[in-house]
Amino acid sequence: MTIASPTFNSKRIHSLDSIRGFALLGILIMNIQAFAMPEAAYLNPTAYGDFTGVNKVVWLVSHVFFDSKFMSLFSMLFGAGILLFCNNLVERGKKPLGIHYRRMFWLLLFGFIHAHLIWSGDVLFTYAMCGFILYSFYQRSIKTLWFVGISLLAIGWGLLEMTQFSLAYLSEEELTELNNDWSPTLEATHSKLAAMTGLWQEQFSLRTENAWLMQTVGFAYFGLWRVGGLMLIGMALFKQGLFTGAYSTKDHSSKILFYFLIGFGFTLYGLNFNIDNEWSLFHSQFRGYQFNYIGSVFVALGYAHCLALVIQQQWLSTAMIHLAYVGRMAFTNYIFQSVICTSIFYGFGLGLFGSVERWQQVVIVLIIWSVQIIGSKLWLTHFRFGPLEWVWRGLTYWRRPL
Numbered sequence: 001m002t003i004a005s006p007t008f009n010s011k012r013i014h015s016l017d018s019i020r021g022f023a024l025l026g027i028l029i030m031n032i033q034a035f036a037m038p039e040a041a042y043l044n045p046t047a048y049g050d051f052t053g054v055n056k057v058v059w060l061v062s063h064v065f066f067d068s069k070f071m072s073l074f075s076m077l078f079g080a081g082i083l084l085f086c087n088n089l090v091e092r093g094k095k096p097l098g099i100h101y102r103r104m105f106w107l108l109l110f111g112f113i114h115a116h117l118i119w120s121g122d123v124l125f126t127y128a129m130c131g132f133i134l135y136s137f138y139q140r141s142i143k144t145l146w147f148v149g150i151s152l153l154a155i156g157w158g159l160l161e162m163t164q165f166s167l168a169y170l171s172e173e174e175l176t177e178l179n180n181d182w183s184p185t186l187e188a189t190h191s192k193l194a195a196m197t198g199l200w201q202e203q204f205s206l207r208t209e210n211a212w213l214m215q216t217v218g219f220a221y222f223g224l225w226r227v228g229g230l231m232l233i234g235m236a237l238f239k240q241g242l243f244t245g246a247y248s249t250k251d252h253s254s255k256i257l258f259y260f261l262i263g264f265g266f267t268l269y270g271l272n273f274n275i276d277n278e279w280s281l282f283h284s285q286f287r288g289y290q291f292n293y294i295g296s297v298f299v300a301l302g303y304a305h306c307l308a309l310v311i312q313q314q315w316l317s318t319a320m321i322h323l324a325y326v327g328r329m330a331f332t333n334y335i336f337q338s339v340i341c342t343s344i345f346y347g348f349g350l351g352l353f354g355s356v357e358r359w360q361q362v363v364i365v366l367i368i369w370s371v372q373i374i375g376s377k378l379w380l381t382h383f384r385f386g387p388l389e390w391v392w393r394g395l396t397y398w399r400r401p402l
Contacts, residue, residue, distance in 0.1 A: 013084065015243045015311045018320045020077045021327030021376075022307060025369050026070030028337055029062050032361045034121050035341035037354060038192045039210075040184050043289060046279045047183050048354070055358040062358075064267055068296035071123070072230050073303055078127050079231030080238035083138045097135070103396040104131040110331075110392070115211035116204075119338040125215050126223040130231055133224070137232055142239045149232030156225030157293060164286040175281070182281045196346055196353040203346060230297070242304060245312050252309040256302050263298030266291045325376040329386030333372050340368060 033042050040047035045059045085103070086096040111124030137145060170178070180188060195206050214223070240246065247255075270291025277283035311320055326333055343349035344364065345356070356364070379386060385393060385401060393401045 013243055014324050015245075015308060016077060016080060016084070017324035017327035018311060019243070019304065019307045019323075019327070020074070020330050021323035021325065022303075023070045023074040023077060024326060024330050024333055025323075025372070026066055027074060027334075028365050028368060029066040029362070030068075030070070031121065031337065032341065032365050033062075033358070035119070035338075036345050036352070036356050036361050038184060038189060040182060044182055044279050044284065048189060050357055058358040058362055060271070063271065063292070064264065065299075067267075068292055069263075069299045069303065072296050072300035075127070075227045075230035076234030076237060076300065076304065078131075079134075079234030080243065081234075082131060082135070082231070083235045083238050086135075086138045099396060100135055101132065102398075103392070104128045104135075106392055106395045107131070110335075110388075112215070114335060114338065115215065116208045118335075119342055120207045120210035120214060122211065122214070122338075123227075124334075126219055126227050127231075129219060130224060130228040134228055134231060138235060140235075142236050145232045145236035145239070149229045149236065152225045152229030152232065153297065156222060156229065157290060159221055159225070160286050160290050160293065164290075167282055167286070178285075179281045182285050183279075193354045197351040198347045200346070200348040203348075226293075230300075233297075233301075237304065242308050245308075247305070247308065247312075249309065249313065252305045252312070255305045256309070259298045259302035259305065263295045263300075263302055266295030267299065270295065322373050322377060325380050326372055328380060329376045329389060331392060332386035332388040333376065335388060336372065337368060 030042070038048050041049055045051050045056075045063075049055065051059065082100070086100060089096040089099060105128070107124055108128035111122050111126070111128055115122035115125055137148065140148075167175070167178075184192070195202055237243070270288055273291065274284045274288040277288070279288075310316055341364075345351075345353040347353070376386070383390075390401050
């Protein structure tokens with residue numbers, strides 16, 4: 001009898017690990033804003049904090065090159081990871097259905113705990129839900145994966161457009177309430193600052209309320225379509241051999257140029273649109289976001305081809321090796337980022353929420369990157385798995401990982 005067990009290191013696709021590490025580190029550039037400032041400042045830079053000089057430059061760079069791009073790349077890699085996971089089980093004569101769902105169940109539980117007890121911006125819950133729903137697609141053709149993936153993304157875009165259209169029919173009271181979320185009043189901002197710099201117990205009700213919203217309405221309105229579509233595209237890319245050296249240098253170069261021209265074109269147009277309309281609710285909250293919604297997918301595809309080309313040509317090999325260590329411990333490193341950042345910004349730690357400017361946030365990000373790059377290599381020099389990866393694998397296979 002064969003017993004299901006984790007994938008051996010010799011069977012790992014190290015390019016996936018490197019790109020995953022790259023994506024995970026890049027995600028923190030945007031997440032740090034959500035840790036350090038009121039939520040409104042994430043999409044509306046005029047809602048809170050200084051938006052001049054170096055702080056404005058930092059926000060502009062992070063928006064153009066990072067906002068939604070690295071999360072999109074990470075979502076694609078998660079889809080590719082599901083495909084690889086299931087294929088490996090099939091190769092070993094195992095039926096992947098039960099093991100996959102057990103794996104997603106534990107990820108769902110980890111995400112639920114993370115969202116309600118540590119940080120409401122969790123994405124693990126959404127990944128697990130999409131993993132439950134989209135499991136059967138790992139056996140589908142490349143053409144089907146691309147078609148359904150793009151269709152899901154289009155549905156998400158359509159919901160944003162419908163919401164934009166509905167703004168004209170909202171009552172004055174409804175518009176005021178919506179605007180208070182987009183550009184909070186001084187009183188609401190002070191209340192948020194007091195809550196986040198208070199005790200953990202004081203933050204719990206606010207955090208769990210936001211977490212429930214993201215895990216229900218947020219998932220149905222946005223997460224399923226966006227993340228689910230990107231996961232299917234990631235499966236298609238894996239089957240096309242993007243992560244296993246199937247593309248030539250010429251193919252990579254042409255696709256990088258194509259994706260970047262479209263992706264950065266949409267993003268920059270949307271940025272100019274929002275600036276021209278002074279970040280108003282009616283123009284920027286939904287319609288202004290849609291340009292980056294589209295552009296970020298193309299930029300993420302460009303990043304994927306860039307990294308695949310770098311790895312294929314063995315450029316920056318030392319950097320790619322270090323990123324692979326980070327990627328192999330992506331679960332642990334993701335939760336570690338939340339623990340460290342909440343300890344810095346929330347009241348149970350240093351209580352710096354709302355008092356750290358955007359350029360200072362980047363300094364914190366660089367320090368965390370250094371710790372995770374060095375720490376991941378040191379840990380994996382002595383252990384086969386990251387600590388949370390070890391727990392997750394043990395629960396998935398119902399056996400102690402060796």
